[in-house]
Amino acid sequence: MLTKTAMTAIETTDSKTAKFIARRNRLIDAAATLINQHGLKGMTFANVAELVDMNQNSLAYYFKRKEMLAHAAYMETLGRIADKVAEAATRPEPRARLNHYLHLVFAAQRGMRTGEERPMTVLTGMSSLPEPYRAEATELYQSVLRGMRDWFGPATQPEDLAVNTARAHVVLEGVLWLPVWLRFYAIEDFDRVERRMFEVWERGVAPAGSALVHMSFARATPPEPRQEVDIDAFLRAATRLINRDGYRGASVDRIAAELRVTKGSFYHHLEGKDDLVLACFQRSYETIARALSDAGAAGGTMWDRLSRALTALIEVQFSGDAPLMRTTALATLPATHRGEVISQSNIFALRFAGVIIDGISEGSIRPVDPLIASQMAMAMLNRAVDLQEWATRVGPARATAIYAEIFAHGMLPGAQSPAGAYAA
Structure with missing residues (x-):
């Protein structure tokens, strides 16, 4: 049996750990907010510290460099996306997986709009991270895509794998672009927007049997070699x-x-x-x-x-x-x-x-x-x-x-x- 002193020490350690995690998460949320508003270049230690009312020396206790904080913000968002992908995968068939994932996405958007959920970092600046942060974020990003690809069933043939890969990319990009235009909709309309978005994912925009009509741009004639270019x-x-x-x-x-x-x-x-x-x-x-x-x-x-x-x-x-x-x-x-x-x-x-x-x-x-x-x-x-x-x-x-x-x-x-x- 633990002594009262030992119990007190454990509670103190747990309290310190909880405070550390809470403050770290607060910094990540501030970084996410600034990245979303001003881009990766606009997120600096100075404006993060100002947003959370903390001096920069204290901030460096949690993240030694700006790149480490940005990396943490991207990884936090990717981890939350990965969790939704994994939860959707528990549904019994592709339609249910796709539908449930979109429902989870809109629930998160609703929570962020009302302040009940932590902000998510827009991923557009992830490619500008220096190594090794970029490689780590990219690997998690690719695992999200693989998880989405698997929603659509086993790829026993190269053709199946090709189609499922394309589907996964379209789903992920549609969700990543969503906050850009969803801000024009009232939260009361989110259910309708979700239904309409799923309709396009499920059935497309063309009537059954309608064939694609292909068009190519004419290839431009290569210019003559010259010292300067236009x-x-x-x-x-x-x-x-x-x-x-x-x-x-x-x-x-x-x-x-x-x-x-x-x-x-x-x-x-x-x-x-x-x-x-x-x-x-x-x-x-x-x-x-x-x-x-x-x-x-x-x-x-x-x-x-x-x-x-x-x-x-x-x-x-x-x-x-x-x-x-x-x-x-x-x-x-x-x-x-x-x-x-x-x-x-x-x-x-x-x-x-x-x-x-x-x-x-x-x-x-x-x-x-x-x-x-x-x-x-x-x-x-x-x-x-x-x-x-x-x-x-x-x-x-x-x-x-x-x-x-x-x-x-x-x-x-x-x-x-x-x-x-x-x-x-």
Whole structure:
């Protein structure tokens, strides 16, 4: 039997441990709040300390460096996502797993809106973490994807694995992009938004039997070799590097080296790196505008036009030469610039919504919530850039069909059209 002194010592130790954990969690929550508001660059020891009313020396007792605190914030969020993925996996079949996971996500969003749940860190800046923090966070991130992939059943054939991989990526990106647009909805509407979002995941936007109509952008003729390059070449190279290596990895020196030009050529076109990121996003939105314009000019039903635009943009993402800018770069921008980029994204989401509304009116698109479906389309397109290696293994044409079919007819096994066929 423990003596009274021993019991007191244990209680004191437990109390100190509980206080340590509570204060550490408070710092992580403050870091999450600041990262979400100002990006990873905007989260500093000074503003974390100010937010929790603690001096910086005391903060360093819990986290010696800013990178350690940021890493803890990302790992906390990824751990909570992993827990939801594992809980959803206990359901008996794919539809129930997907439905339960989305319900858990909306419950968390509701709790964060009311202050009953701790904030979650937006993961867009994770790629900018230095090593070894980036590798640790990436491994947990990949385990989340593997868990989602397993929801859809055993992959006994390479084709099954390919489709399940695409499904997992679409689900995760849809959830990660959700807070960006869910903030425009009242908490009283969350149940309806959840139902409508699940409808798109379950059944897609196209009526059963509707085939994809494929469209490709014409390949540009390679320019003649010259000593300097134009701004578009800089933006394509920068987009590839930032998507792959994050903001830190895509230095001006590396961009210039890839293009085999002088560093001064960069500053001839752009004043600084934030300007570069903004210009890359602008180039991406011009590509989306071109896809919508070309798809509309080709005529046909609104579903024909929507599937043309989507397949063209997915193909652009899979090709790797001139992809769209990944939203992970948002975390590197100052808040004002980040708002500009998100506003532009919302404008194009509304353009997709307009096509969907017209398609519903004519009967070529299922009755779905166009505002929700359009944001899901934007998230799906954003994610595609991370699947370039997957697309190469599957084959570009087949990969484009598989990926577009998820939005067309839903992601549950058996929902897709045979072989993801294109219309003639």
